[in-house]
Amino acid sequence: MYLENISLHNFRNYTDLKAEFVPGVNVLLGANAQGKTNLLESIYVLALTRSHRTSNDRDLINWDANSAQLATRVHKNLSSMPLELEISSKGKRARVNHLEQSKLSQYIGQLNVILFAPEDLSLVKGSPAIRRRFIDMEFGQMSSRYLYNLAQYRTILKQRNQYLKQLKFKAKQDKVFLGVLSDQLAAYGAEIIFQRRQFLKKLEKWAQQLHTQISLGKEKLTFEYVSQIATDGLSVEQLYDALQKAFVSHEERELQQGTTLVGPQRDDVRFLVNGKNVQTFGSQGQQRTTALSVKLAEIDLMKEETGEYPVLLLDDVLSELDDDRQTHLLKTIQNKVQTFLTTTSLSGIARQLINQPRVFTISSGTLHEEE
Numbered sequence: 001m002y003l004e005n006i007s008l009h010n011f012r013n014y015t016d017l018k019a020e021f022v023p024g025v026n027v028l029l030g031a032n033a034q035g036k037t038n039l040l041e042s043i044y045v046l047a048l049t050r051s052h053r054t055s056n057d058r059d060l061i062n063w064d065a066n067s068a069q070l071a072t073r074v075h076k077n078l079s080s081m082p083l084e085l086e087i088s089s090k091g092k093r094a095r096v097n098h099l100e101q102s103k104l105s106q107y108i109g110q111l112n113v114i115l116f117a118p119e120d121l122s123l124v125k126g127s128p129a130i131r132r133r134f135i136d137m138e139f140g141q142m143s144s145r146y147l148y149n150l151a152q153y154r155t156i157l158k159q160r161n162q163y164l165k166q167l168k169f170k171a172k173q174d175k176v177f178l179g180v181l182s183d184q185l186a187a188y189g190a191e192i193i194f195q196r197r198q199f200l201k202k203l204e205k206w207a208q209q210l211h212t213q214i215s216l217g218k219e220k221l222t223f224e225y226v227s228q229i230a231t232d233g234l235s236v237e238q239l240y241d242a243l244q245k246a247f248v249s250h251e252e253r254e255l256q257q258g259t260t261l262v263g264p265q266r267d268d269v270r271f272l273v274n275g276k277n278v279q280t281f282g283s284q285g286q287q288r289t290t291a292l293s294v295k296l297a298e299i300d301l302m303k304e305e306t307g308e309y310p311v312l313l314l315d316d317v318l319s320e321l322d323d324d325r326q327t328h329l330l331k332t333i334q335n336k337v338q339t340f341l342t343t344t345s346l347s348g349i350a351r352q353l354i355n356q357p358r359v360f361t362i363s364s365g366t367l368h369e370e371e
């Protein structure tokens with residue numbers, strides 16, 4: 001799939017922007033703080049209805065305005081379709097083919113994007129929360145059922161945590177309602193863990209191939225799902241039973257601490273290179289290769305799952321990669337993945353590897369196409 005164009009009204013520092021893109025590589029060139037990342041962010045927001053760098057939607061609206069409008073035409077399945085998103089203090093409204101969607105989860109998935117930024121190294125080096133967010137965001141784009149399970153789980157988790165806090169201060173504890181919440185949580189939690197494991201299995205297959213290529217056959221990348229309960233090879237029903245048992249065995253501690261201690265909100269994924277945890281034992285280079293392989297693997301996985309390649313957003317990453325990795329990345333995307341890449345200079349980029357890029361210069365929220 002690719003974006004034919006974009007139109008932004010009062011999004012960040014773009015008061016009025018209209019641009020046409022090429023299906024190949026679109027280079028966004030400009031000095032610092034001109035709006036390069038804002039433009040990538042707008043594409044990300046059009047895909048996922050939320051930003052990758054702020055959870056406060058107000059930040060996305062121009063400081064002098066009350067609402068922002070974003071629109072694009074997405075080309076896929078040999079035709080094209082308009083997507084529109086409005087962000088205001090009242091919330092978000094999304095339209096597909098001019099039809100308003102009653103739920104944002106119905107809108108998400110029409111446009112698939114993969115964002116790659118320098119901080120993606122934290123996917124390997126950072127906290128488990130970063131990896132959970134990665135799984136949830138990427139997998140959520142491919143499965144509305146997963147998004148639904150996640151939303152249900154989060155709502156019940158919040159209720160259960162509130163209830164645990166209340167119980168903590170009660171002399172006489174009525175645990176019947178806690179049992180009901182635990183049961184619901186186990187049901188959604190089991191689905192989530194099952195789907196995550198399936199997703200990771202598929203992603204691992206693609207990431208493994210890429211990692212082997214980039215490391216010239218020297219390294220084998222594997223993934224491991226990390227949870228307080230045993231999850232290996234278990235069905236949804238078995239995971240449900242395991243979670244229920246875990247809630248029972250953790251009940252005393254949960255009551256003391258006033259929070260839920262087991263479940264997918266605490267799980268993690270470990271990346272292993274030649275059987276060793278790359279987070280603790282990997283060199284800087286191995287960690288970079290792992291992050292790159294995992295991100296690039298998403299491109300192939302999305303194609304496998306949805307039938308279309310996603311749109312790739314590269315925020316200032318080419319200059320961060322050494323020549324070999326840069327070459328690998330550019331060869332992977334060449335002629336198949338629409339790519340938007342931001343850079344402050346073209347000098348560090350192997351331009352000969354990019355087939356007929358369209359170069360836009362960005363300055364103070366305006367765009368000019370270079371001849």
Ligand SMILES: Nc1ncnc2c1ncn2[C@@H]1O[C@H](COP(=O)(O)OP(=O)(O)OP(=O)(O)O)[C@@H](O)[C@H]1O
Nearest residue numbers: 012013032033034035036037038059060061062063
């Ligand atoms: N809500 C907003 N309304 C108006 N302007 C905004 C808003 N949010 C951010 N900006 C402006 O956008 C600019 C930052 O743009 P952006 O983050 O896209 O920079 P960039 O071109 O990617 O630069 P760098 O190369 O430093 O990352 C800043 O000048 C900032 O003041």
